Structures are given as structure tokens and as C-alpha cells.
Amino acid sequence: MVNQETRAWQWIGHTILWLYSAACILPFLLLFISSITDETTIVTNGYSFFPEKFGFNAYTYLWKESADIFRAYGITIFVTVVGTAVSLVITSLLAYPISRPDLPLRNPLSFFVFFTLLFNGGLVPTYLIYTQIFEIKNTIQALIIPSLLMNGFNVLLMRTFFMTTIPTPVLESANMDGAGVFRTFYSIVLPLSMPIMATVGLFQGIAYWNDWFNGLIYITEPKLFSLQSMLNRIMTDIQFLSTNSALSSQSAEALNNLPSETFRMAIAVIGVIPILLAYPFFQKYFVKGITIGAVKG
DSSP states (O other), X not given: OHHHHHHHHHHHHHHHHHHHHHHHHHXXXXXXXXXXXXXXXXXXXXXXXXXXXXXXHHHHHHHHTHHHHHHHHHXXXXXXXXXXXXXXXXXXXXXXXXXXXXXXXXXXXXXXXXXXXXXXOOHHHHHHIIIIISOOTTSGGGGTHHHXXXXXXXXXXXXXXXXXXXXXXXXXXXXXXXXXXXXXXXXXXXXXXXXXXXXXXXXXXXXXXXXXXXXXXXXXXXXXXXXXXXXXXXXXXXXXXXXXXXXXXXXXXXXXXXXXXXXXXXXXXXXXXXXXXXXXXXXXXXXXXXXXXXXXX
């Protein structure tokens, strides 16, 4: 009887997980099918898993812009890799000291980090500082620095991991053996902190990959557009041209054939695929890191 009851609960649990998985996968499936659906079919019948007519006009249009898209891909990959790596260094170097109970002014420093979660200086002062003091406008640094300094949530998450997971006797033993603070940090603390490093790295990497706002604010040179910024500007241009009443009838007829709805879906597809491919490699560390760093805290 116990075995039957246990098996029944297992079936219920598996069914719930299958339904939840379907709820997560079906939107991506609809996204992809919509991107290869004929534009007229979407306008007439709406989105469907089984469209009446398929069409690749959106991807054909993107292929015409392939040179710019590949360059934008390169910029986005560079910004994501470099920004995530430097962000992890800065975040860990701040989170580890404020996790140690013997650090002077530990509580005020933690409060300053927490304060950034509640308040910020606003867009105008931030823009003036970055453009007039740091002079990063129309530079690759404009896509990295504004998101680099600093995510207080990631700092507090990593601090909690250090406090609850890194054994204090191990740190004391390293100190007794003559290891300094930095030697202890990169020889003992970092190897034990791969779950939280992967978790925060995934958070920061996704933020860099999906960022379009910094490009909109700080970048006006087309050669420096990231993938998200370039696709956003292409979408804006299509919408503008499609609604401009001053166009000639011949131009208007040609522009009516531009993929608008399907183009949105195609943009989302080529933007999300790299993250979907990278996530399985971080999933094990991500689940462990977010559980230890948040639940135990």
C-alpha cells in the first residue's frame, strides 16, 4: 500500500513537472513558429502553432543585414565576456571583505551596498557623469561600465554565500600557515565558491547580453551597436517607414511587404538562442549557488 501511494505521488509530481516544462517550452516554440510564418497570415489569423502559410521574409531581411548583425554579435559577445569577468572580480572583492566579521566598518559598508538597491542618482546625473567626466560616450566602455558599477543584489548574494558556506576553521588554518588575505582568497575561497560565481556570472551575463538601454543612451556610432541595440533600431526603422504617410505609392507598397510582426519574433529568436545554449552548462552551479546563497541567508 505504501509503495502504491508513493508511486501515485511520483506520478502526480512528474505530471506537474511535465506541465510546468510544457508551459516554459511552448512559448519558445510559438516564438520560433511565428518567426517563420507568413506576415499576412499573422496579420489575418493571429499567432498559431499551425499557421496556414510559412514564410522566411524576416530571416531573409535579417540576412541582408548579416554583415552588421555579425559585427553586432561580436561586440555583444565581447561586452558580455569582458563585462561579466570584470564584474565577478569586483563583486567578489567587495563581497568577501564584508562577509568577514573582523572587518572594521563592516556594517556601514554593507549598508552602503544595500542602499544602492533602494535609491539611485537618476538618469540625468548618471548620464552627465559618464559622458562629461568619464567621457565614455561612443566607446565600447559605454556598454560595459554602466552595468559594472555595481549590482548590490549580487554583492549581498555572494556575501551570504561566503558567510554561510566557507568554513571559518579553513580560513583560520590558512592564516596560521602564513597565507595572506589575497592568497587565502584566490587559493581557498574562490575554488570553494564556484556555485555562487557561476550564479552571479549567469545573472550578469544575461544582463549584458540583453542590454539595449546603454546603447540607446551612450552610443550613436553604428559600428559600435550591440546586437540588441542594432535589432531595436532596425525594428524602429521598419515601424517608422511602415507608418510614414508621405511615402510614394510605389515605396509604400514595397514597405508594406516588410516583415513587422515576424521580424519581432525573428529578433527574439536570434537574441535568445545563445543564452539557451549556454544555460545548461551553468544549470548545476546555478541551482546550487542560488539555493545556498539565498535560502541559508
